[in-house]
Amino acid sequence: MVDITVSITVNGTSQEKDVEPRTLLVHFLRDQLQLTGTNIGCDTSSCGACTVHLNGEAVKSCTVLAVQADGGTVTTIEGLSKDGVMHPMQQAFMENHGLQCGYCTPGMVMASIGLLNENPNPTEEEVRLGLEGNLCRCTGYHNIVKSVLAAAKK
Amino acid sequence: MTMTDNRQNTVIGTRQLRREDPALLTGEAKFTNDLNLPGALHLSILRSPHAHAKIVSINTAAAKSSPGVVAVYTGAELQSQWAGPMPCAWPVTADMKNPPHFPLAANKVCYVGDGVVAVLATSESASRDALDLIEVQYTVLKAVVDVEEALSDANIIHEDLGTNKSYTWNLKIEATEGCVEEAFQNAAFKVSERYVQQRLLPMAMEPRAVAAVPQPFGGDITLYSSTQIPHILKVMAALTLGIPEQQVRVIAPSVGGGFGSKLDVYAEELLCMALARKHGLPVRWVEERSENSMATIHGRGQVQYVELAADKGGKLTAVRVRIKADMGAYLQLVTPGVPILGAFLYAGVYDIPHAYDFSCDGIFTTLTPTDAYRGAGRPEATYAIESAMDALAREMNIDPLELRKRNFIQKEQFPYLAFSGLTYDSGDHLQAAEKAAGLADYVGIRAQQAKQNVPGAKKRLGIGMSSYFEMCGLAPSRVLASLNYGAGGWEAATVRVLPTCKVQVVTGTSPHGQGHETSWAMIASEKLGIPQEDIDVLHSDTAISPLGLDTYGSRSLPVGGVAIAGACDKVIDKARLIAAHQLECSADDLEFAGGVFSVKGSPDRAVPMAAIAFAAFTAHNLPDGLEPNLEAQYTYDPPNFSWPFGTHMCVLEVDTETGQIEILKYVAVDDCGVQINPLIVEGQVHGGVIQGLAQALFEEAVYDTDGNLKTTTLAEYLVPAASDVPSITTAHTVTPSPTNQLGVKGIGEAGTIGAASTVINAVVDALSGVGVTYMPMPASPQNVWRAIQSAAKAM
Ligand code: FES
Ligand code: FES
Numbered sequence: 001m002v003d004i005t006v007s008i009t010v011n012g013t014s015q016e017k018d019v020e021p022r023t024l025l026v027h028f029l030r031d032q033l034q035l036t037g038t039n040i041g042c043d044t045s046s047c048g049a050c051t052v053h054l055n056g057e058a059v060k061s062c063t064v065l066a067v068q069a070d071g072g073t074v075t076t077i078e079g080l081s082k083d084g085v086m087h088p089m090q091q092a093f094m095e096n097h098g099l100q101c102g103y104c105t106p107g108m109v110m111a112s113i114g115l116l117n118e119n120p121n122p123t124e125e126e127v128r129l130g131l132e133g134n135l136c137r138c139t140g141y142h143n144i145v146k147s148v149l150a151a152a153k154k
Numbered sequence: 155m156t157m158t159d160n161r162q163n164t165v166i167g168t169r170q171l172r173r174e175d176p177a178l179l180t181g182e183a184k185f186t187n188d189l190n191l192p193g194a195l196h197l198s199i200l201r202s203p204h205a206h207a208k209i210v211s212i213n214t215a216a217a218k219s220s221p222g223v224v225a226v227y228t229g230a231e232l233q234s235q236w237a238g239p240m241p242c243a244w245p246v247t248a249d250m251k252n253p254p255h256f257p258l259a260a261n262k263v264c265y266v267g268d269g270v271v272a273v274l275a276t277s278e279s280a281s282r283d284a285l286d287l288i289e290v291q292y293t294v295l296k297a298v299v300d301v302e303e304a305l306s307d308a309n310i311i312h313e314d315l316g317t318n319k320s321y322t323w324n325l326k327i328e329a330t331e332g333c334v335e336e337a338f339q340n341a342a343f344k345v346s347e348r349y350v351q352q353r354l355l356p357m358a359m360e361p362r363a364v365a366a367v368p369q370p371f372g373g374d375i376t377l378y379s380s381t382q383i384p385h386i387l388k389v390m391a392a393l394t395l396g397i398p399e400q401q402v403r404v405i406a407p408s409v410g411g412g413f414g415s416k417l418d419v420y421a422e423e424l425l426c427m428a429l430a431r432k433h434g435l436p437v438r439w440v441e442e443r444s445e446n447s448m449a450t451i452h453g454r455g456q457v458q459y460v461e462l463a464a465d466k467g468g469k470l471t472a473v474r475v476r477i478k479a480d481m482g483a484y485l486q487l488v489t490p491g492v493p494i495l496g497a498f499l500y501a502g503v504y505d506i507p508h509a510y511d512f513s514c515d516g517i518f519t520t521l522t523p524t525d526a527y528r529g530a531g532r533p534e535a536t537y538a539i540e541s542a543m544d545a546l547a548r549e550m551n552i553d554p555l556e557l558r559k560r561n562f563i564q565k566e567q568f569p570y571l572a573f574s575g576l577t578y579d580s581g582d583h584l585q586a587a588e589k590a591a592g593l594a595d596y597v598g599i600r601a602q603q604a605k606q607n608v609p610g611a612k613k614r615l616g617i618g619m620s621s622y623f624e625m626c627g628l629a630p631s632r633v634l635a636s637l638n639y640g641a642g643g644w645e646a647a648t649v650r651v652l653p654t655c656k657v658q659v660v661t662g663t664s665p666h667g668q669g670h671e672t673s674w675a676m677i678a679s680e681k682l683g684i685p686q687e688d689i690d691v692l693h694s695d696t697a698i699s700p701l702g703l704d705t706y707g708s709r710s711l712p713v714g715g716v717a718i719a720g721a722c723d724k725v726i727d728k729a730r731l732i733a734a735h736q737l738e739c740s741a742d743d744l745e746f747a748g749g750v751f752s753v754k755g756s757p758d759r760a761v762p763m764a765a766i767a768f769a770a771f772t773a774h775n776l777p778d779g780l781e782p783n784l785e786a787q788y789t790y791d792p793p794n795f796s797w798p799f800g801t802h803m804c805v806l807e808v809d810t811e812t813g814q815i816e817i818l819k820y821v822a823v824d825d826c827g828v829q830i831n832p833l834i835v836e837g838q839v840h841g842g843v844i845q846g847l848a849q850a851l852f853e854e855a856v857y858d859t860d861g862n863l864k865t866t867t868l869a870e871y872l873v874p875a876a877s878d879v880p881s882i883t884t885a886h887t888v889t890p891s892p893t894n895q896l897g898v899k900g901i902g903e904a905g906t907i908g909a910a911s912t913v914i915n916a917v918v919d920a921l922s923g924v925g926v927t928y929m930p931m932p933a934s935p936q937n938v939w940r941a942i943q944s945a946a947k948a949m
Contacts, residue, residue: 097836137411140879
């Protein structure tokens with residue numbers, strides 16, 4: 001199959017690359033741009049480890065083809081901090097011990113920011129429901145929920 | 155003497171944020187599959203679709219000519235690569251049967267997922283695509299799925315062994331011969347229960363990943379692996395591949411959770427190493443989730459028969475246990491030992507006489523091998539005794555908390571010499587239970603239950619508890635020897651004070667989410683009086699930290715952390731000699747506090763650690779005969795296990811029409827002795843509790859009768875999401891361990907050990923009024939509904 005050229009703005013930088021049509025956005029980010037902060041935890045779009053922002057919305061990057069993101073804007077975990085200062089959500093995860101092994105964390109942080117964008121003042125239950133698509137095996141979610149609620153108050 | 159006895163801790167016990175977090179939160183941390191290895195070949199593995207079959211023929215011709223494919227190997231073709239079979243380090247009995255197990259099957263496959271053919275290609279997609287082009291002909295044999303049926307030997311899996319039984323391991327302790335049987339004959343009350351510990355998939359969020367990088371002209375090889383055990387892996391890989399150990403370096407980069415599933419020596423690690431050496435190129439492999447569910451070890455998998463005898467007051471008089479433990483198709487690193495780790499805990503936290511009869515059969519099936527999974531043997535044991543205690547309370551018609559109180563080992567009895575010959579270091583079970591009861595409003599819930607659980611009630615209220623003991627901090631080497639374990643249980647540490655008084659702490663533990671960098675820096679800071687930010691913690695690379703026994707069994711703090719404290723002591727001892735030399739006094743006249751040595755009684759005659767560090771480096775003016783540099787290595791072999799304990803309680807409602815369960819409150823009171831960092835302790839409890847609760851309510855590796863795993867993805871295997879689980883009320887009691895200088899015990903597994911029985915006891919408690927006395931795990935709506943229906947029929 002012939003490669004297709006895509007142009008995607010990733011973390012503020014415009015990237016023009018040739019991709020196989022079947023290339024998933026997550027592989028484009030990880031393999032072609034070496035942005036390995038976005039993780040892969042499953043092959044059934046169940047875990048959310050690969051969550052990034054596409055055109056401002058949280059999406060699972062294993063469910064999107066790179067060609068579908070053509071012309072779009074992507075933010076990954078690497079693009080969140082500004083001038084060496086972590087995003088308030090990243091800080092809230094740190095302050096509330098919302099991560100242990102850190103593997104789910106990039107996806108969890110991206111999903112949590114997406115959640116607050118839609119609902120800036122969620123209840124605990126709304127946070128739990130909102131993060132339904134992101135699995136964590138380490139924290140039992142207690143401190144993740146706490147982190148998101150704390151970030152909402154920032 | 156514990157550190158808390160002699161002076162006030164200023165660092166230990168404070169809630170420090172984790173130094174690990176920024177790298178993990180920004181994508182800077184590198185997991186194994188993130189490593190950039192130009193020119194690396196990708197390994198993919200064709201796996202058996204059958205649980206039990208003979209390999210008749212394999213045709214790899216088409217795969218070999220597939221684009222990007224570099225080589226294709228069958229098991230038979232690689233057989234010459236192995237100096238020996240894959241290791242099992244725990245031959246629990248002298249006559250244990252252990253079938254040879256190689257990275258790829260050569261003649262027959264013994265579980266769905268067993269590796270058959272290895273493909274090397276220039277990209278991951280090319281190697282995976284080629285798998286479809288391989289033709290394997292099998293003669294399918296009968297699957298052996300049920301562990302108890304396997305014992306009949308109607309279908310023998312490993313013909314050369316002549317049986318499906320790997321071993322029988324006994325622990326019978328009687329004050330006088332026959333006293334167990336007598337106790338049961340004379341018992342005022344007894345219960346006889348059967349419990350099933352369903353198979354679980356560990357499901358660390360990071361699937362396993364491996365990369366082997368050879369140095370073709372030097373002979374050295376570096377293995378990167380998502381492993382909990384770089385040190386053990388190094389020795390085992392060297393032996394299995396026949397490579398001199400000094401030429402093997404193992405690095406565990408960031409590791410995305412393990413829970414025991416990365417405590418193993420896996421086929422893919424050995425294959426990557428062998429093929430990297432053969433081809434003179436880096437070889438990497440990454441597991442897909444569906445592969446992970448079949449090719450990574452499973453947890454639990456036991457059928458338990460538990461009998462308790464009690465006198466008329468409810469005091470336990472004897473315990474009898476029979477276990478049928480599912481080994482799966484092969485013995486992995488510690489497979490046979492997992493149920494043995496629980497063997498000592500079937501009397502739980504109770505004061506029982508020398509009347510204990512435990513026996514376990516380890517049995518082969520044609521399923522994925524089992525091995526250690528969070529708690530390893532101890533959650534199973536705790537589940538059995540704590541569920542049986544509830545059954546006994548029902549039998550006696552008394553409150554289960556009251557029954558426990560009548561049987562607890564009392565705080566004055568510690569250190570307590572148990573029936574097994576093991577000594578429980580410290581404990582106060584009554585205090586933990588009462589604290590949990592207060593937080594859960596035990597009395598109030600009982601009163602509300604009386605009102606709510608009336609005949610015909612749709613929603614029934616239940617409260618359940620579990621008082622647990624964890625035998626952790628693996629382990630005193632001599633005790634391991636008596637259990638036939640193939641290694642020791644010590645841990646090594648090096649503390650190195652650099653010329654500028656910055657510190658490197660080198661540990662043999664290998665963290666994968668537990669925050670060791672933060673906690674170990676806290677310990678060293680407390681001991682040395684040097685700020686935490688001046689301390690770096692190095693780990694998980696056998697070239698940087700050559701000695702160690704890694705992270706599992708809640709051992710890192712009570713063994714590895716104590717080793718660091720010991721190494722600090724040696725550094726301080728040496729520094730004291732230099733200080734005395736500089737101050738021209740006797741070393742005995744010096745006291746050390748806050749990083750400064752001063753002469754007792756004249757605090758202005760003092761020298762700070764920074765001056766000593768620099769003096770040790772220049773070596774211009776050291777006491778005669780003293781080696782330059784300020785560094786100490788210390789290996790700590792614990793004199794005892796550490797015994798964390800606690801009581802968990804769960805309040806829930808069961809909808810009798812739908813079988814749905816709603817958790818209203820979960821209380822965990824845990825005692826892990828002195829806490830280094832309470833923030834991390836709580837996090838470990840939260841995660842552990844949810845993993846135990848997940849066994850109780852959601853998770854099960856489901857097989858059909860042909861041995862096909864039906865739950866291979868995260869869509870089918872129900873790892874709970876945030877919306878499925880409650881917040882947790884954590885509380886602690888602090889009973890320092892008297893066996894180590896920090897007073898610490900482990901906490902990594904405690905939550906899981908306490909949780910499953912707590913939740914199931916609450917479900918049964920809610921439904922006992924409608925005749926339910928047993929609830930299989932997971933207590934899914936379907937299983938709950940069925941239990942209610944069959945109880946209704948029986949009434
Ligand atoms: S990798 Fe699991 S949802 Fe994308
Ligand atoms: S922190 Fe390990 S999976 Fe979430």
